[in-house]
Amino acid sequence: MAIDSAPSTTTPQAPAPEAPAAPAAPERLSPRAKLILFVLCAAQFMVALDFSVLNVALPVLGKDLGMTQSGLQWAVTAFALPSGGFLLLFGRIADLFGRRKLFLTGLAVFGSASLLATLAWNPEVFLAGRALQGLGAAVIVPTGMSLLTTTFPEGPQRDRALGISGTLLSLGFTVGMVLGGVLTDTLGWRSTMGLLGVASAVVLAFAPGLLTESRNPVRPRLDVPGAVTVTGGLLALIYSLSTAAQNGFGHTDVIATLIAGIALLTAFVVVESRAEAPLVSLPMLKRRTVAWGNFGGLITFSMMSTVVFVLTLYLQEVLKLSSFETGLVFGVQGVMSAVAGTYAAKVIGRFGVRRVLVGSLLGQGLFVGALLFIGSSAGALVATVAVSLASMCHLGAIISYGLTVTSGVPDEEQGLATGLVTTTQQIGLTIGIPLLGVLATTQGDLFTGVRTVLAIDAAIVVAAAVLVAVGLGRRKA
Incomplete structure (x- = not known):
């Protein structure tokens, strides 16, 4: 209630009406919200598909490009390294400089990289395409998820949006295994990469008109030491564990990178405890x-x-x-x-x-x-x-x-x-x-x-x- 601050001799004023409470977000999604959800979930599904769609095609791919067995392992690792190593960094950059902007950039990088991998004429070009795909995925995944959680308010709408996103994430990994075999047998291994290029182009065509910009209103200085230590630590850790699947944990480079990864992540914790604007x-x-x-x-x-x-x-x-x-x-x-x-x-x-x-x-x-x-x-x-x-x-x-x-x-x-x-x-x-x-x-x-x-x-x-x-x-x- 609003009480007049004048002396008590004045006539008391009637209580001011209370401001109406903000209306609760409706449980049903509007047509536009459904389109936004489709775009964001399609991007997540596309990245999940990339994790498994190539697995069945690796033997055929290796023969076509003349890749050794260790080279085939790098077809997977080249994607996993940047996609896992740079996630935190790009998630934070998106907070500061714009999630929509980075999301669209990630889609463009992912699509271009998929085209490069589709047209690859030697192992080096193919692995470069896979690494760029991973980099694009490292941008798409955190920015897409943060756009989803900032677009749909906490409660039934966000629960439903995350439910659909989680379903497609799980489904994408499984569908990729089935679809990879079908595409490789019918159209060849290059079609698995071509599919991802087409999918990213479709999402990129719809996304700019639907998504609005979202960023942290305050722009603190980017924590460079934190970014270097966490990215380096994650890269070393993922490389070590990926390589261990082929060479075992007793291999020299596996041990060295595992130790380096643990040391860098430990340093990251120390850096963040002292940083003015931590990552x-x-x-x-x-x-x-x-x-x-x-x-x-x-x-x-x-x-x-x-x-x-x-x-x-x-x-x-x-x-x-x-x-x-x-x-x-x-x-x-x-x-x-x-x-x-x-x-x-x-x-x-x-x-x-x-x-x-x-x-x-x-x-x-x-x-x-x-x-x-x-x-x-x-x-x-x-x-x-x-x-x-x-x-x-x-x-x-x-x-x-x-x-x-x-x-x-x-x-x-x-x-x-x-x-x-x-x-x-x-x-x-x-x-x-x-x-x-x-x-x-x-x-x-x-x-x-x-x-x-x-x-x-x-x-x-x-x-x-x-x-x-x-x-x-x-x-x-």
């Missing part, structure tokens, strides 16, 4: 929601990518299924994930994001454990059902961990928060197979190796669910 706010990292949300995300991504890898070996090498039949198994997995995505927002709204994150991790671990019932001569049905149910829980974990990390974060720090989310995704996708997947091929008997990896994988995810439940506490995250 990453250490108080943000100390938030329970940010720390434990990202921990849950790291576990769900790394462990599920391992499951997909070892199941591919099991289906093709143990059960002797064809590439098409294997693709059908993962196709069912993708459909079930999409179904889960349509209900994720409602489930989170009813039970709360913390319960869904913990329950999803627990479910993923238990259903991966159910894969231990597969047999050496039969088991495709068990594998299909169990991995599909695990993937539904995995999708719940993806969506709920993203909401856990970004909820309550002011718009000016959304680029940083989503940069952390997407860095977790990229590192998770990178480290799972080197850490566990290689055990499947080093146990002598492949079937025994697959079961060993699945048992360890399930135990890690269940343990993570318990830790996240304790770490987030009883309060709704």
Whole structure:
């Protein structure tokens, strides 16, 4: 109530009307909001597709370009290094200089790089294209996610938007595996890269007219020492873990880069604690929601990518299924994930994001454990059902961990928060197979190796669910 400040002899004034409360954001999305969501999710889907669409094509690609076995590994690593290493840096730059501007730039770089990889006439040109694709992805992913979280207000709209985004992210990785085989068999390996170039051109055609600029209103000086140490540390760590998948952890360059990565990331923490305008706010990292949300995300991504890898070996090498039949198994997995995505927002709204994150991790671990019932001569049905149910829980974990990390974060720090989310995704996708997947091929008997990896994988995810439940506490995250 407004009280007049004049002496008490004056006639008291009537209470001033209270300002009307800001109307709550409607749950339904407007047609324009749906188009914006389509553009942002299409970009995320395109990047997820790039993680797996080339895998099946590698042997054919190697013969065509004359690449050695170690060169084929670099076809994957050349993309993973910049896409994971530069995420935090570009997320922060977008906060300061404009998310829309960088998002469009990333799309242009990604599309041009895809064209270069499509037309590559030797291994060097192809690897350059893959590295530029990774650089473009490192711009697209954090800027796209921060545009999504700043466009859709916290609540039902953001829950729904992140649910759709998470569904397409999970689906993109699976679709890429199936689509890569089909395209390579029918149109050749170059069509896998050409598809990405066409997709980026389509998104780039619609994005400028739909997206509005978004940036931090205050422009502090960019933290160069922090940028150098975190980018160098992530590059070294990703290189080390990617190379370990081929050469083992005893190799000299694996050990050297692993030590360098740990040292640089340690230096990054020291630098950030003293920086006037840090690249990453250490108080943000100390938030329970940010720390434990990202921990849950790291576990769900790394462990599920391992499951997909070892199941591919099991289906093709143990059960002797064809590439098409294997693709059908993962196709069912993708459909079930999409179904889960349509209900994720409602489930989170009813039970709360913390319960869904913990329950999803627990479910993923238990259903991966159910894969231990597969047999050496039969088991495709068990594998299909169990991995599909695990993937539904995995999708719940993806969506709920993203909401856990970004909820309550002011718009000016959304680029940083989503940069952390997407860095977790990229590192998770990178480290799972080197850490566990290689055990499947080093146990002598492949079937025994697959079961060993699945048992360890399930135990890690269940343990993570318990830790996240304790770490987030009883309060709704």
